[in-house]
Amino acid sequence: MSITLFIIVSVIKIAIVLFVLLTAVAYTVWLERKVVGRMQNRWGPTRVGPFGLLQPAADGVKFLFKEDLTPPHVYKPLYIAAPMLAVIFAITSISVIPFGNWITVGPVHTPLQITDVNIGLLVVLGITSLGVYGVALSGWSSNSKYSLLGGLRASAQMISYEIALGLSLVGVLILAGTFSLRGIVDAQAGYVWHFIPNWFIFRGFQIVAFFIYLTAAYAETNRIPFDLPEAETELVAGYHTEYSAMKFAMFFMAEYANMITVACLASVMFLGGWRGPIGGPQWLRELEPLLWFVLRVFVFLFVYIWVRGTLPRFRYDQLMAFGWKFLLPVAIANVVITALVVALTSH
Amino acid sequence: MLHLILFSVFGIICVAGAVNLLAQRHPINSALSLVVVMGSLAVEYLLLGAEFVAAVQVIVYAGAIMVLFVFVIMLLNAGEEEQTKGSHVAWLLGIPGMIALTVIVCWAVLHTQSAKVALNVNPGASKAFGNAPDIAWLLFHQFLLPFELTSILVLIAIMGAVVLAARPDSAEQSRGEG
Amino acid sequence: MVPLSYYLVLSGILFACGVTGFLIKRNIITIFMSIELMLNGVNLSFVAFAAKWQQLSGHVFVFFVMVVAAAEAAVGLAIIISVFRTRETLNIDQVNLLKL
Numbered sequence: 001m002s003i004t005l006f007i008i009v010s011v012i013k014i015a016i017v018l019f020v021l022l023t024a025v026a027y028t029v030w031l032e033r034k035v036v037g038r039m040q041n042r043w044g045p046t047r048v049g050p051f052g053l054l055q056p057a058a059d060g061v062k063f064l065f066k067e068d069l070t071p072p073h074v075y076k077p078l079y080i081a082a083p084m085l086a087v088i089f090a091i092t093s094i095s096v097i098p099f100g101n102w103i104t105v106g107p108v109h110t111p112l113q114i115t116d117v118n119i120g121l122l123v124v125l126g127i128t129s130l131g132v133y134g135v136a137l138s139g140w141s142s143n144s145k146y147s148l149l150g151g152l153r154a155s156a157q158m159i160s161y162e163i164a165l166g167l168s169l170v171g172v173l174i175l176a177g178t179f180s181l182r183g184i185v186d187a188q189a190g191y192v193w194h195f196i197p198n199w200f201i202f203r204g205f206q207i208v209a210f211f212i213y214l215t216a217a218y219a220e221t222n223r224i225p226f227d228l229p230e231a232e233t234e235l236v237a238g239y240h241t242e243y244s245a246m247k248f249a250m251f252f253m254a255e256y257a258n259m260i261t262v263a264c265l266a267s268v269m270f271l272g273g274w275r276g277p278i279g280g281p282q283w284l285r286e287l288e289p290l291l292w293f294v295l296r297v298f299v300f301l302f303v304y305i306w307v308r309g310t311l312p313r314f315r316y317d318q319l320m321a322f323g324w325k326f327l328l329p330v331a332i333a334n335v336v337i338t339a340l341v342v343a344l345t346s347h
Numbered sequence: 348m349l350h351l352i353l354f355s356v357f358g359i360i361c362v363a364g365a366v367n368l369l370a371q372r373h374p375i376n377s378a379l380s381l382v383v384v385m386g387s388l389a390v391e392y393l394l395l396g397a398e399f400v401a402a403v404q405v406i407v408y409a410g411a412i413m414v415l416f417v418f419v420i421m422l423l424n425a426g427e428e429e430q431t432k433g434s435h436v437a438w439l440l441g442i443p444g445m446i447a448l449t450v451i452v453c454w455a456v457l458h459t460q461s462a463k464v465a466l467n468v469n470p471g472a473s474k475a476f477g478n479a480p481d482i483a484w485l486l487f488h489q490f491l492l493p494f495e496l497t498s499i500l501v502l503i504a505i506m507g508a509v510v511l512a513a514r515p516d517s518a519e520q521s522r523g524e525g
Numbered sequence: 526m527v528p529l530s531y532y533l534v535l536s537g538i539l540f541a542c543g544v545t546g547f548l549i550k551r552n553i554i555t556i557f558m559s560i561e562l563m564l565n566g567v568n569l570s571f572v573a574f575a576a577k578w579q580q581l582s583g584h585v586f587v588f589f590v591m592v593v594a595a596a597e598a599a600v601g602l603a604i605i606i607s608v609f610r611t612r613e614t615l616n617i618d619q620v621n622l623l624k625l
Contacts, residue, residue, distance in 0.1 A: 078375070118475055122402035129410025133382070136414065140375070140421045152421065159414060179479060354527045358535050365542035365562060374554045381558050384539070388565055395532070395576040400584050407591050408565070412598045416558060419602045423609050425554055434551050434618075441548035449541040453534045462533060465526030466576045476576070477584050485585050497592045504596035511603035 005108065013114050014095075021094055025256040026056035032305045039309040066245035071142075074242065078141035083243065083250035086134025090257035093127040096120040097264045098182045100274045100289035112274075112290060113182065120181040121173070124265060125166055128220065132158050134254065139239035150238025153316055154222055154229035160323040161219035161226075167331035168212035171338040172200050172269045185273030199272035206338070210270045212331050214303075217262040219323065221255060223304060225311040226319055259304060260297065267296035354394055360387040372427045378416045385409040395466065397477035532573035539566030553605050553615050557598070564594045 030045065030052065037044025045052030070079065097120075100112035117123060132155045139151010173179065176187040190198045200206045219226040229238040240251045267273065273296075274289035314322065364384035368377045385408045392401035456462055474481075486494050539562060546559030568587045575583020609615060611625060 117398075118478060119398050119402045122399075122406065126402055126405035126410060129406055129414075132410070132414050133417070136417055136421065137379075140417075148421070152418070155414070155418070159411065350527050354531065358531075361535065362538055362542070365539055368555075368558065368562065369542060369546050369549070374552050374558075377555050377558055381562060384562065385565060388569060391532070391535070391569060392572050394527070395572050397572045397575070397584055397587075400572060400587050403588065403591060404568075407595060408561075412561070412595055415598060415602060416554065419605065420554055423554075423606065423615065425552060425615050434549060437549045442545060445541050445545045445548070449537060452537050456533045456537065457530045459530065462530035463528050464577065465528050466532070466573070476579070477581065481581055482584050482588070485581050486588070489582075490585050490589075493589060497589055501592060501596050504599050508599040508603040511600070512606050 009108055009110055010114065013110070017094060017099075017114060018091070021091060021257060021260065022253070024260055025253050026060070028256050028260065028301060029059070029252075030056050031301065032308070035302070035305045036309040039306075060249075063245055063249040068245040068247070071242050073143045075141040075143060078137045079242075080247075082134050082138035082141060083247040083254070085137065086131065086254035087250045087257070089127050089131040089134065090254040090261065093124045093261045094257075094264065096123050096181055097261070097268060098185055098273060099293050101286070103286040111182065116180060116182045119179045121169065121179045121184070121269075124181075124261070125162075125169075128165075128258075128261075129159070129162055131254075131258065132162075134251075135239050138243070138251070142239070142242040144242055147239055147241045150229045150241065154239055157222070157226065157229065157316075157319060157323070158220055160320060161216045161327070164212055164323060164327040164331045165216035165220055167328070167335055168209045168216060169269055170335045171206050171209045174335075174338050174342055175200060175203075175206070181268050185268055185275070188272045188275060197272055197275065199270065199275075201270040205341075206270065206334075208330070209334050209338075210266075212327060212334065213266060213270070215327060216323075217266065218304070218307065219319070221258045221262060223255075223259070224308040225313050228313055228316050228319060259301065263297045263300035263304070264293075266300050267293060271296045271300075350394060354391065357387040357390045357394075361391070374420050374425045375417065378413060378420060381416075382409050382413045385413065395477075396475055398475050399477055399479045399482050529573055529577050533570055536566045536570040536573065539563075539569065542566075551616050551618060553608070553617050553620070554602075556617065557601055557605070561594060561598065564590060 033055070034044040034052065045055040048054045048058045070076070095114040096117055098111065098113040098116065102109060102111050135158065136151055136155040139147045139149075139154070142148070142151075172184065176184045178184060178187070188197070188199050192198055192203060196202055201210045218224070222230055230240075240248055243251065274293040276289070276292035276295075278285050278288050280288070361384050364380040364387065367380040368384070371377045371380065385404060389401040389404045389409070392398075392404060543559045543561075543563030543566060546562065547556055550556050550559065568590055571583045571587045571590070575581060575587075605615075608620060612620060614620070
């Protein structure tokens, strides 16, 4: 492919992924309100459009028209930059996630992924660790005690559970042998005993790693049961107390975009990516992997929302003790056992 | 050509971040410009073919060590710094001295014959030069002893940091309760 | 193509900025950050030489430098916190007596 064609195709892919991601963020909010509402035996949004489907549009218009108040005592440069940083890092990590197989549109033969780097998994982990800055800086620059405490607690929680998150993925890396996300999905091809798919959650006993990843992901994205830094009864609203209108909407977007990225990563690493039965005409064959991928991400998001509606939240010291004293040793034990099994069963 | 453009752009960002670290008075601004320096250094490492080192730079340096710095600045509520007599002397002698030294060293490096070799990084190779399996091979075969020693060093650092930063009254409290 | 000397000059400039920051700054945390800047300059020259001689030992050394820098940052910041707790100041000119 010539370089201009490559650039044009990449720009189109980036535009499509960005549009789909932002729409998915808006409709994940709708899904959460509906599902949590149904679990609590009430309807959720029903008035704006059929089944409340236009509620995210109404919310967007509301955020645009709200007064964007900047309190006088904040540290202005960081106050304005922190939500931007949060959103930038939340959206950038989707760029290495593979959504499907190679497709051919006219003269262009391209993978359904913005870019496939050799170190794709490390890129996602790196951008996740940079996401702590949005939280920490917003808490500090707001210059109020609730924000500072909420920001410190949230960032300490995020960096503690990042370690367990990374270590839970090392077991999968040992089995797959590559950091590239497309390579990890390709290593899950085929079936065991003809009907159990060869996903990493089944083979190699990475089910323990899957549950460590799930728990660490809930803590990374500040969701229940680990959302003490944002709970209204605790710290008003934690690190985004002093924010209004569009800046608050950016924090909101960053949180849900992080959720979607974590769900995509889980379906790539543990649930087999886009693999599934494929049939039908040629043009449909190229789009069906995308549907299988979206199905997995949807299941993961539904579990996220299900847990939110069901569990109470941890107290902060319980949260930190759980992360350091239980989850980290179990993740290390998982790495050691996986490495032992691989070393002893191969030549 | 593209290599030279990318090197120049990210080199200028690096140096601008480093100079901004010196020029800012509030430590939080210095910390954030250091994060910018580390990010642009990660891109420079990618230009040299060191993909694993670039990723580790972002994860460890920009994502963990600098977060630790930002935490401490937030906790201690460090304000803008004051200028004292000692710092004026350091300004007058230090900055011209360092500039002179840097100019001499850079002139010497730029005119060395063996350093004029262009670094050829092959972007289309199937296996990149600095890929993780090769580095891991070296780390566990040739450099195994330093690797194990650095793990002990990190353990000692963890214990030392916890002991140094713990409040003295919390130790007595836990002894009283337990 | 970029010659090796350009990378070494960039590494030298970063190191010089680190030394200058170490000399002229009065806040303990900023001095510590200048030390990290010096270490980063050295890392860049390690990686540049590894690319020239096509040996990965340079990358392994950068790995070790990063680990040592992390350990040093953790312990150094813990010391800074203890100093702040006892002397109530972060100005290095006022931390000049062994006894308070």
